[in-house]
Amino acid sequence: MASSSSLSSLLVTTAFLLAWLLPGCDGQLSTTFYSSTCSNLTSIVSGVLEQARSSDERILASLVRLHFHDCFVLGCDASILLDNSDSIESEKDAGPNADSVRGFDVVDDIKTAVESVCPDVVSCADILALAAQISVSLAGGPSYSVPLGRRDGTTVNRSAANSALPSPFEDLTSIQSKFSEHNLSDTDLVALSGAHTFGRSQCFAFDNRLYDFDGDGNPDPTLNTTYLARLRKSCPEDGSSTTLIDFDLTTPNAFDNKYFTNLQTNKGLLLSDQELFSTGGASTVSIVNSFASSQCTFFESFAASMIKMGNISPLTGTDGEIRSNCRVVNGS
Numbered sequence: 001m002a003s004s005s006s007l008s009s010l011l012v013t014t015a016f017l018l019a020w021l022l023p024g025c026d027g028q029l030s031t032t033f034y035s036s037t038c039s040n041l042t043s044i045v046s047g048v049l050e051q052a053r054s055s056d057e058r059i060l061a062s063l064v065r066l067h068f069h070d071c072f073v074l075g076c077d078a079s080i081l082l083d084n085s086d087s088i089e090s091e092k093d094a095g096p097n098a099d100s101v102r103g104f105d106v107v108d109d110i111k112t113a114v115e116s117v118c119p120d121v122v123s124c125a126d127i128l129a130l131a132a133q134i135s136v137s138l139a140g141g142p143s144y145s146v147p148l149g150r151r152d153g154t155t156v157n158r159s160a161a162n163s164a165l166p167s168p169f170e171d172l173t174s175i176q177s178k179f180s181e182h183n184l185s186d187t188d189l190v191a192l193s194g195a196h197t198f199g200r201s202q203c204f205a206f207d208n209r210l211y212d213f214d215g216d217g218n219p220d221p222t223l224n225t226t227y228l229a230r231l232r233k234s235c236p237e238d239g240s241s242t243t244l245i246d247f248d249l250t251t252p253n254a255f256d257n258k259y260f261t262n263l264q265t266n267k268g269l270l271l272s273d274q275e276l277f278s279t280g281g282a283s284t285v286s287i288v289n290s291f292a293s294s295q296c297t298f299f300e301s302f303a304a305s306m307i308k309m310g311n312i313s314p315l316t317g318t319d320g321e322i323r324s325n326c327r328v329v330n331g332s
């Protein structure tokens with residue numbers, strides 16, 4: 001009797017200890033995951049981002065994109081951060097990423113700062129999720145509590161990076177299906193596309209709309225003619241296709257709902273942007289209109305959708321690892 005009751009109290013104690021030592025071991029992310037192991041995490045990341053932004057205003061947008069491109073390939077596991085090696089065919093060289101995604105040096109700076117205060121506990125995948133949230137907030141967007149507790153993957157999948165990430169030339173139906181693969185709805189698609197309220201695109205991602213969109217020498221008819229003229233100047237037919245153009249011509253570095261009012265006046269930069277509003281009968285049209293008429297509605301939806309996207313197949317508990325260097329698998 002006595003031994004069975006002390007056994008059960010030992011079991012209860014062990015269960016409590018495990019629950020305390022391994023927060024999130026049930027596979028759920030938690031906004032308080034690092035509250036005892038790295039209580040300063042948010043201020044450390046914010047500090048590095050404010051510093052980076054002082055010399056590169058675009059970095060905030062770049063980091064939001066990096067989290068998206070991570071989550072759509074093998075889930076939010078920091079696979080996008082791994083460099084080429086004997087065993088790794090880096091996702092950085094996949095079509096949607098090559099010479100396009102950026103911010104890796106700043107992620108390294110964040111990791112170094114975090115390791116110096118809380119060594120070996122914070123994953124690179126969580127750094128991406130947190131950096132995205134803080135970036136949105138620093139640019140004037142919504143603040144939300146990011147669920148944390150992801151662990152880092154030990155593999156990559158370049159061909160999945162080529163096939164799962166949406167292309168700017170793709171039609172709406174095809175983009176919708178890439179989002180629904182991850183259980184992301186039309187509302188999620190429209191809200192998350194609102195990240196194109198800041199940051200830049202190279203000319204090559206949309207210049208097919210400017211000159212010979214239909215094969216008969218005409219531009220994309222859904223492009224505002226005033227905006228068309230402006231874009232033709234910035235991206236001349238014989239010019240460099242890597243010139244950077246602001247996604248949002250009115251408030252290029254602010255996170256606001258201007259992206260949606262731009263779509264309403266046919267000033268979406270990418271075909272994939274304008275399609276959300278200009279595809280006749282599409283369910284996305286009324287969502288664009290509601291975000292255009294209320295920044296508050298957009299901000300609430302954006303935060304909810306970022307949390308949903310950040311929940312794509314995280315590694316938790318004892319799966320994966322906490323990388324020491326975000327660019328390499330431990331021990332390799």
Ligand code: HEM
Binds near residue numbers: 061068200201272
């Ligand atoms: C819906 C389908 C999407 C397509 C087709 C798309 C495509 C693109 C393209 C082509 C660029 C420019 C890349 C370059 O010129 O190098 C870009 C940039 C960007 N994308 Fe998307 N994107 C999509 C959705 C998203 C989502 C869901 C997010 C985040 C939640 C996002 C965030 C960004 C940001 C912030 C930039 C600017 C990055 C910078 O300035 O460094 N995009 N996207």
Ligand SMILES: *[C@@H]1O[C@H](CO)[C@@H](O)[C@H](O)[C@H]1NC(C)=O
Binds near residue numbers: 040043
């Ligand atoms: C960490 O937090 C403590 C107290 O909360 C504060 O004094 C210290 O400056 C913080 N360190 C960093 C790097 O933010």
Ligand SMILES: *[C@@H]1O[C@H](CO)[C@@H](O)[C@H](O)[C@H]1NC(C)=O
Binds near residue numbers: 157158159160163
């Ligand atoms: C990589 O992704 C592709 C495309 O989604 C898939 O067919 C393939 O099975 C994946 N490879 C591995 C090793 O998971």
Ligand SMILES: *[C@@H]1O[C@H](CO)[C@@H](O)[C@H](O)[C@H]1NC(C)=O
Binds near residue numbers: 181182183
């Ligand atoms: C998407 O939702 C369905 C139904 O709720 C569920 O069965 C499936 O596992 C989910 N898929 C992902 C990737 O979360």
Ligand SMILES: *[C@@H]1O[C@H](CO)[C@@H](O)[C@H](O)[C@H]1NC(C)=O
Binds near residue numbers: 225
């Ligand atoms: C094009 O943009 C102008 C403002 O720059 C706006 O007044 C006009 O309504 C837009 N045209 C269309 C067809 O959306």
